[in-house]
Amino acid sequence: MGHRQILAALALALAPFAPGAAAQVAVRGGVIHTMAGPPIEDGVVLLRDGKIAQIGPRDAVQIPAGFEVLEAAVVTPGLVDARSVVGVAGYYNQKKGDQEQHEDSAAVQPELRALDAYNPREALVHWVRGFGVTTVQTGHAPRELVPGQLFIVKTRSTTADDAAVRPFSAVAATLSNAAKRSDKSSPGTRAKMMSMLRSKLIEAQEYAAARKAADADSPPARDLALEAMCAVLDGDVPMIVTAHRAQDIASALRLTREFRFRLVLDGASEAYLLLDELAAARIPVILHPTMKRASGDAENLSFETAARLSEAGIPFAIKSGYESYVPKTRVILFEAAVAASHGLGFEGALRSVTIDAARILGVEDRVGSLEVGKDGDLALYDGDPFEYTTHCVGTVIEGAVVSRFERGQPVSGPYNPYQKRGR
Amino acid sequence: MILALIASALPALPQPADPPPTAFVGAKIHTVAGPPIEDGTLVVVGSKIVAVGPTADTAPPEGATIVDASGKVIIPGLICTHSHLGGTAGADSSGPIQPDVRVSDSLNVRDSGYRRALAGGLTTLNCMPGSGHLLSGQTAYLKLREATTIEDMFIRDADGAPMGGMKMANGTNSMRGGTFPGTRGRSAALVRKQFIAAQEYAQKIEAAAGDPEKMPNRHIGLEALGEVLSGKRIVHHHTHRHDDIITVLRLADEFDFRVVLHHVSEAWKVADEIAAAGAPCSVIVIDSPGGKLEAVDVAFRTGGVLERAGVNVAFHTDDGITDSRLFLRSAALAVRAGMTRPAALRALTLSGAEMMDLQDRTGSLVAGKDADFAILDGDPFSVYTKILETWVEGERRFDRADPQDRLYAEGGYGATHDQDPYYCCFGDDNQGDQD
Numbered sequence: 057m058g059h060r061q062i063l064a065a066l067a068l069a070l071a072p073f074a075p076g077a078a079a080q081v082a083v084r085g086g087v088i089h090t091m092a093g094p095p096i097e098d099g100v101v102l103l104r105d106g107k108i109a110q111i112g113p114r115d116a117v118q119i120p121a122g123f124e125v126l127e128a129a130v131v132t133p134g135l136v137d138a139r140s141v142v143g144v145a146g147y148y149n150q151k152k153g154d155q156e157q158h159e160d161s162a163a164v165q166p167e168l169r170a171l172d173a174y175n176p177r178e179a180l181v182h183w184v185r186g187f188g189v190t191t192v193q194t195g196h197a198p199r200e201l202v203p204g205q206l207f208i209v210k211t212r213s214t215t216a217d218d219a220a221v222r223p224f225s226a227v228a229a230t231l232s233n234a235a236k237r238s239d240k241s242s243p244g245t246r247a248k249m250m251s252m253l254r255s256k257l258i259e260a261q262e263y264a265a266a267r268k269a270a271d272a273d274s275p276p277a278r279d280l281a282l283e284a285m286c287a288v289l290d291g292d293v294p295m296i297v298t299a300h301r302a303q304d305i306a307s308a309l310r311l312t313r314e315f316r317f318r319l320v321l322d323g324a325s326e327a328y329l330l331l332d333e334l335a336a337a338r339i340p341v342i343l344h345p346t347m348k349r350a351s352g353d354a355e356n357l358s359f360e361t362a363a364r365l366s367e368a369g370i371p372f373a374i375k376s377g378y379e380s381y382v383p384k385t386r387v388i389l390f391e392a393a394v395a396a397s398h399g400l401g402f403e404g405a406l407r408s409v410t411i412d413a414a415r416i417l418g419v420e421d422r423v424g425s426l427e428v429g430k431d432g433d434l435a436l437y438d439g440d441p442f443e444y445t446t447h448c449v450g451t452v453i454e455g456a457v458v459s460r461f462e463r464g465q466p467v468s469g470p471y472n473p474y475q476k477r478g479r
Numbered sequence: 480m481i482l483a484l485i486a487s488a489l490p491a492l493p494q495p496a497d498p499p500p501t502a503f504v505g506a507k508i509h510t511v512a513g514p515p516i517e518d519g520t521l522v523v524v525g526s527k528i529v530a531v532g533p534t535a536d537t538a539p540p541e542g543a544t545i546v547d548a549s550g551k552v553i554i555p556g557l558i559c560t561h562s563h564l565g566g567t568a569g570a571d572s573s574g575p576i577q578p579d580v581r582v583s584d585s586l587n588v589r590d591s592g593y594r595r596a597l598a599g600g601l602t603t604l605n606c607m608p609g610s611g612h613l614l615s616g617q618t619a620y621l622k623l624r625e626a627t628t629i630e631d632m633f634i635r636d637a638d639g640a641p642m643g644g645m646k647m648a649n650g651t652n653s654m655r656g657g658t659f660p661g662t663r664g665r666s667a668a669l670v671r672k673q674f675i676a677a678q679e680y681a682q683k684i685e686a687a688a689g690d691p692e693k694m695p696n697r698h699i700g701l702e703a704l705g706e707v708l709s710g711k712r713i714v715h716h717h718t719h720r721h722d723d724i725i726t727v728l729r730l731a732d733e734f735d736f737r738v739v740l741h742h743v744s745e746a747w748k749v750a751d752e753i754a755a756a757g758a759p760c761s762v763i764v765i766d767s768p769g770g771k772l773e774a775v776d777v778a779f780r781t782g783g784v785l786e787r788a789g790v791n792v793a794f795h796t797d798d799g800i801t802d803s804r805l806f807l808r809s810a811a812l813a814v815r816a817g818m819t820r821p822a823a824l825r826a827l828t829l830s831g832a833e834m835m836d837l838q839d840r841t842g843s844l845v846a847g848k849d850a851d852f853a854i855l856d857g858d859p860f861s862v863y864t865k866i867l868e869t870w871v872e873g874e875r876r877f878d879r880a881d882p883q884d885r886l887y888a889e890g891g892y893g894a895t896h897d898q899d900p901y902y903c904c905f906g907d908d909n910q911g912d913q914d
Contacts, residue, residue: 147769179775183767329892347766349799350895358890382770382800390766394805397863398889444811444862462815 080104081455082119083434085131091411091425101131103432106454111426126457128449130441132406133426134190134433136413137388138342138373139296139322141197142180143209143216144173147384154178157197157378159204163235163243164256166227166288167280168204170195174216176209180385184376185211186459187389188435188448191221191414191423197378198230198298198322201249202256205284206296208417210433212453221419226296226320227288229253231304232353250307257315260285294318296342300325300353309337320416323377325357331368340416341365341372343408345391346398348377362408363399373413374405393442405442500524501873502539505549509859510844511821511829521553523850526872531844554824554859555844556602556851556871557806558831560761561715561741561795564592564803565629569608569616569646575659575666576673578707579700580616582608583641586629591887591895596803597623597877598888600853600866603634603832603841605795610648610717613660613670617703618644618715620835622851623871634837644739644835645707648717649726650773667726674734677704707736713836714738715761719773721745728756739834741795743785744777750788759791759834762826763800764809782813786822793831804888811860824859849873 081103088099090111100117102110110117119125146154156173159165174194175181184192190211196204208222217223235249243249263282267275288295297308300323309330312319321327322342327334334341343362350357358364365372374395376386388409396405414424422431435441436450447462501523508519510531520537522530530537539545565586570577586606596604607618620642621632633641649666653659660666680701687693706712714736716727724740731738740746741761746753753760762785768777785792794809796802801809810823818826832842841849850873857864866888869877878884886894 147767147775148772149770150772180767180769326892347802347805349802350890351799355895356890356892358894360889360891379770382774383766384770385767387766393862397865442862444808444860445815447815 079455079457080120080123081432081452081457082117082123082125083131083436083452084114084125084127085436086129088131088426089133089406090427091133091407092427099131101426101432101434103434103452103455106432106456108426108428108430108432111428124457126436126450126452128436129439130437130446131426132188132435132437132441133410133424134431134435134451134453135188135388135409136373136417136419136424137184137189137192137194137376137409138413138416139206139375139377140184140192140194140385141378142184142192142376142385143175143178143194144170145180145197145378145384146175147179147183149381149384157195157203158199159196160200163200163237163241164202164252165200165204165281166202166256166284168196169224170205170207171216171220171223174207174209176211176216176219177213181211181213184385184387185451185453186448186462187387188437188441188451189388190433190435190451190453191417191419192376193225193417195226196228197380198228198232199234199378200230201235201243201252202227202229204228208419210453212456212458221422222417224284224287224293225417226293227284228322229295229297231297231299231307232301232323234298234353246304246307250311253311254314256281256285257289257311257317260289264289288317289315291318294320296320296322298322300344300357302326302329304353305330306333309333309339312337312339322375323354325354325361327370328358328361328364331364331370334365334370335368339370341370342375342416343372345375345377345386345388346394347386347391359394359398362395362404363401366400366404371412371416372408373416374408389441389448393444396442402440402442497524500529500540500543501546502543503546503548503551503553503854504534504539505547506551506553506854508553508844509555509824511555511825512843512845518549519553521548521844521852523870523873526850526874528844528846528848528850530846548854550856551867552855552857552859552864553844554600554853554855555828555842556853556869557600557827558603558793558835558837558842559596559601559796559798559803559806560605560739560793560831560834561763562596562604562606562798562803563609563800564596564604564798565590565606567606567608570612570614573658575612575653575655575669576614577612577616577700578614578645578673578677578703579698580608581619581643582606582616582646583619583629583633583643586619586621588626588629588632592798592803593623594877594884594887595895596798597869597871598866598879598884599796599802599804599806600855600869600877601803601806602851602853602869602871602876603835603837605644605715605831605835607644607646607715610646610652611655613647613649613653613666614673615646615648617712618646620644620837622841622849623869623876625874625876634840642836644713644715645703646717647714647727650717650719650723651771652717663723663726667730670730671733674704674708674730674736677701677708678734681705681708708734710737713834715741715834717741719744719771719777721748723773724749725752728752728758731758732756739793742797743781744774746790747778747781747784748776750784750790753785754788754790759793759830760785761793761795761831761834762809762813763795763797764812765801779812779816780818782810782823782826783817783819786818791830791833792818792822792826793834794826795831807859807864807866808862811862814860820860
């Protein structure tokens, strides 16, 4: 192979990965789960300039000349992970190297932005993308009372700014043992956690009132933490509260009754004990990974909680969450699969990682289902996506093919599709 | 006399005092000893399998309880070669090498983890201390029998002694400084020194030739290592990185001990070398790479790569790293990445038995072996399949139709209330704070 051929091969290999290189792509699927109507048998999705241009049965969709054609047995929307730390937490798990998910200098730091901490080229981002995940809400881990902000990002390897869907999507809070400080500082008890949250929210109310009352020439000094809490009080973003025990879930409900913010419950191992309360308060749930370890605050979790939430009509998504050790991240495709087999069923499980997750995140105008005008984000499989032995054979983000077969391991550097594959 | 010998050589035949036989009729039976039997019958008497074969050729004995198993799938009870269930706590932080410690002295027989393991189809466990030491103590081979004390779960050898291996580890977990090593070179040096001490101790015992006056003072750690040197006790060795794996093989060659390589995240890089050494591998399957430096290259394809290289492969749960209730899933993910189905099922059963010297009693469904098996409602490697029943030595130990058993299978309020496993090597950063 001469130099010119090598260069040509490289160009071909790298083209789909260049930022903004949205090719014109047609995806043929034996079954297309649009999540916006019944599945389409033997269908086609046309992606033009990164958006879905047309979708329908094969004989109703003309594939224009020059379109790259991908084929797969099963096609779904790109998966949406409603709460993760990938990209903020890295796979090496070295505290001073790649762990940006936990700033332990103070218990309440809502001003910490996920956008400033996210590495779009992190190997764990590549890893989940290889299983069809195209959108994640990621950021600070539930290890402090208010550990920081979350943001919503596509799993593309561009900059965080380019890939962001919402640069600031939520303030995270934690009502569990994980929020207790290991030194003698606060909070050290559950009651103190609630007291500190109340105090911060009241401070933010007063800050907003003072800014409103002040004349334009002499506004009060800016406070980034209070500005973030004001965004919660104003309803611009939700507060996503991680709570597993029923008593902590009840505390989160109490807090939102007092301050009228948008509450999204996260983790929620014992949600099955409070189905009526959650349904009455119309609180969406970002449910723990189905295979999360049953220990600590989450010792009473069940494989069947997703099914219980579904039966109760409570909107929910299944997340990858936060892992501090091994595995360093979970994969929502796998977590939804186990929920599917434990009472939730195929349709409910797929919804929990596509359209229902998108709705809880408020990004359903762009992702979560395959409809004309939405982003061209798709996942391709060679069988039932949830079966252990099925492969994710392609992932497409905004019309760009970001993976073409299931990889056995991640790549932290530029991905070379011509590298030796296994043995 | 001759008749008596023949009778005692055929323990599988029902004797007049035996309990009535039970015949499971019409199931698809994966014996692991041969190809699957599409319409099979399994006959159990007491704690043993007395017959297994195609239903057409396997008439249930007279008086047998007939269980209609049509539409069901029967597999051998699963064997986990590496588990931390029961609150395992072996060596403490006083030093890196503690062969005197027996994990069986730490196990809580009432731990709900054992019930969850049964819900996962497991019947046999190798329970072991953690990997924060070069050598963290003696492991315990357990059957998940109904038990009041841990002794009720012991698997005993021909002399009646509880069976177990020796847990060792290399790589970063045991590199903790202080009295522990700080480098890989020092790790291997400390192990060499210890094995030389064990060799010298064994030589003194041999030289004493039974004379109590000449016997060395008893040292229970060196005695246990003597069992390693004699081949009676197998080393179960935590090792991840390719060069650490090779170091284990080097030490096993130098001191001539039997070793099973555990976890082996990077075994796919040195599969031929492992095959040449004849070392079996017990593989962990993890949902994502990383979490620690040694596991960044962990890959679903390890099982298949080792299979093709001719290595004897088992899987393990490392429970609580992965959940025993989902042990079938570990093998299924290996199938996803290229392992054959028969090898993957063997890796959950008979191969694990071989790595614990238990292949003559469990791990496959053949007459004469222990009646350890699980009844499934479908393909063992489908996510949609449920384990319906688990039988240990002829006793039904898990029944999905039983509400209490179902609680352990699915989880829920009160399903888990255990003493925490003791992982002495991991700091607060790595305990109980996942979300």
